[in-house]
Amino acid sequence: MAVILTFAEERGGKVRRPALEVVSEARRLADALGGSVASVVVGSGVGALATELGSYGADRVHVFDDPALAAYATEAYARIVSQVVTETRPAAVLLPFTAVGKDLAPRVAARIGAGLASDCVALSVREGRLEARRPMYAGKAYATVRWEGEPQMATLRANVFPLGAPEPGRPVEVVAGSADSSARARVTATRATTAGKIELTEAQVIVSGGRGLKGPEHFHLVQELGEAFGAAVGASRAVVDAGWVDHQMQVGQTGKTVSPTLYIACGISGAIQHLAGMSSSKIIVAINKDADAPIFKVADYGIVGDAFEVLPKLTEAARAYFAGKG
Amino acid sequence: MKVVVCVKQVPDTETRVKIAPEGNAIVETDVNWIVSPFDEFAIEEALRIREARGGEVVLVAAGPDRVQTALRSGLAMGADSGVHVKDPLVDAGDTLATARALAGALKTLVPFDIVLTGQQGVGGDHGQMPGLLAELLDLPQVTVAVRIEIQDGKAVVEREIEGGRETWETSLPAVISTQKGLNEPRYASLKGIMAAKRKTIQTVDAAALGIDAAALAPRLKVVAMELPPARAAVKMISGDAETQSKELLRLLHDEAKVI
């Protein structure tokens, strides 16, 4: 019976959401293959997490609970995951494409000689094997990939695979494991970066403002909308050239190229130089007074309206929406 | 100190991607090839380490003939020499195959103190190379470095994670991957470009590195490639500003599923 093994990244005593998305997807794939899902969780005081993993579909959880493993350390974690792979001989190993996942997965892949597909945005089963879809060339192309041999390793992009409906109390087998926790590279300190400035090129949501805002004194409307969405704030070249905002915020051919899940363009006409920087956004919303503005040709959703009217209303509605979500 | 930098040649971000007739690769004819921007941070950091502590900087790259241009531009920045792993079997392989070939080349450069490389190449965008290399060379790794400080026998590295920074300490030798913000790469000076012509690039193939075809057989294959799907025509939302706002949020949640 095929086993899909997942790595359950933990932080602050909880399984991180991207790792739960991975378990959910593993569950779907295992069901299609007629197989089972196993997870490995590593850390200190993580025994209790097996239940949650079980509720999202894991049939068996390998727990490596040791104070020495409290902080992530590449070599120790890689050793452990590889050990579980050797024991369980899974058909596939899935990890979240997070900072830890990006660091860990290749190490494991080289150790066990497996093919690793990074940053997958879709997975499916075809003739008993997996097939994945992943972006290449900064999102300008998408590749369909398949593996030779086993296990088939993949890291999954966060926020793309839907979380399954958890089944509290779902039976799960817990296997305690132990391993050598040594590592030559270790974390010595952590700090949170000053809240606010989300890096544009990594942001999942971006709100951008252009000349339609008429003047720098109105740009705060864009920033407020950004805050309501928890988004990074960008700008068109026109407003950067005019000195309203810093060049760091420029999205476009000569600024930053971004590929967020959601891009909201406010008062931006959609000159091709700007489009070059954001056209690979998953969903584009355009708000512009001019119904003929080229931005509407690439937008998924459009609002023809005055930014001064629409932005405050949208900000208000967004605040209410996100507050309600909890 | 001996710093080795693994460099990848990639299409520049302006390249208009076109899918080749075979359907699983891009058309390479109109491509403008550059050194991956993340690797430029690695080269710059290597040069700074050499400036502070003496030693040498060696560049290693795998690929067809055109990769020599990438190596030369790194030499023009100031690196001392280069190694070109040139083998069609490596080119036809996957990331793991490339890693095995590069690791093979790096083994010929032992002893070295640090391996620096960009955290991802903007071609395949896998971001795997640093981890693969570290494991194959049995070295510790610190990835996505935004600050590197070399102390005797070890490196103190600041690393970027979601919502924060971690400080790591690693023994040397180690593999460290570089992230944007680490430094500002220098321009190649005129003298540097002229000098680069006289610096050595050694060319080796897989056989010379003792790597057989089986080790290079790809474990991951691209079976198809396509351009991002064309968008459907825009859905205009009507009503007054308040209605539009509420409707937009509803669509973004229910239909687009992005919030």
Next chain:
Amino acid sequence: MAEREVIETDVLIVGGGPAGLAAAIRFKDLLAEHNKNAAWKLEAGVMVVEKAAEFGAHSLSGAVLDPISLKELLPDFVEKGAPVATAVTEDHVYLLTNGGRLGLPFVPPPLQNHGNYVVSLNQLVRWLASQAEARGIDAMAGFPGAEVLYDGDRVVGVRTGDKGIDKHGNRKANFEPGVDLRAKVTILAEGARGSLTKSLVGRLRLDVGRIPQAYSIGLKELWEVPKGRLSKGAVLHTMGFPLDNRTFGGGFIYGFTEDRISIGLVVGLDYRDPFLDPHGLFQRFKEHPMVRRLLEGGKMLRYGARAISEGGWYSIPRPYADGVLLVGEAAGYLNAMRLKGIHLAIKTGILAAETALDAIVAGDTSAATLAAFEDKVLGSYVKDELWRVRNFHQGFKHGLWAGLLHSGVQMVTGGRGLVDPLVPSKGYAETETLADYYGPGQTRDDFRRKKMDGALTFDRVTDVYHSGTKHDEDQPAHLHVADTNVCETRCREDYGNPCEKFCPAAVYEMVPKAGDPKDLRLQINFSNCVHCKTCDVMDPYQIITWVTPEGGGGPRYDDL
């Protein structure tokens, strides 16, 4: 400055276009020949500096190449892979009216192109650069010649531009000072309205006794169209629509390959209408039924623009001084009637190389020795050709029909024509004020830009995107306007800010000031610049000076 590096060479060539590369290649070949027979071998270094990131990136032209000088430079150019796949197969000249066209029953001899090739200058220059590299020439792309270095009045070399200066003029972390390149002979091959050439000619007064140089702007797009629209090798030239009878210029349409058309419009930079918008006229040109039929359903691939030296023989300055030679279009070697300059660029490059080698062997690179260059030019077909058309552009001063008449007479009198020399005024001085051209009461606000459809016609910003032009935005603007107060007041009132109209790249924009929106200030979107030099030529007050931006910045004229 103590920190600037100095690199010495023998021959320094500024500008990696056909003239500069021809000079470099010829010099090396002559040197090799010299050393074959010489008692003692001479070592001489040749360096070419080019502001573009790659050779050819800033090169564009129609173009129809007369291979006469390329054959001299590289007799086996075809075997060596020169990009000359398209021989000219047919020539047509049309007079276009608003809706129709009149085909000329015969093609005037100067416009006959049998034996010539339709080429992309970008491709040709890339190929020439590879030939230069193969000869061990230091071909340095990404290094602009920023300043001529003098020792008194002798040219001793060129300083390259600094890199890594931010928009406020401060050094960035990766600041790299320009290098002083010192050479025995410096050859300026910058193309039309070269910035170093302009300042050198002015300083050494090499244009005393010459008529003012005249210019046109050439705008071009490369289109992909269904096969069969236009035969490969077909060469079409047009006059008339969309230009009025008083505006010099004409269109060109060349069948470049089976499915690619090179199309463009040339507009004389001595027009009268202060609102004239050359880019807009080019877009209108495409709307003519004959042109539209050729392009419909096709895809515009690339766009570019460049000033063209039109003044002819009488406007060419003295092309030599102590330590320096001027070649190609930078000096003005272009046949405006045949619409050809590449072959003259290559030929003058060849002659400059010969002159330079002789001077270096003789150990004397003073003006007296370098004057041999002018003698060589005088004894070559460069002089023959240019002498016959020496009054061509000037003949059009009073309009199309007068110009054709002058031209006709010139053709049968070996160039003398009705008046010899015909003296033009400076192009920018021809621009009339709003009041004079349109009547009192006309203001800047009366300007209407044509609406583009985005399929056949494009706005400037879209076209600029297709020129591939990019500059690091964190650097000082490379368009120096001596007094922007003039823009805000006198120019706005008198001329309505023509810079907003004549720039084919939307660099200049008058935008409302923060305080009172009725007040306007000049905003310079320098990163759009395609290095055409039109602003340097045309601004009515001559307060705009184009200087080299940070090396590597500018267009990417692939296949133009």
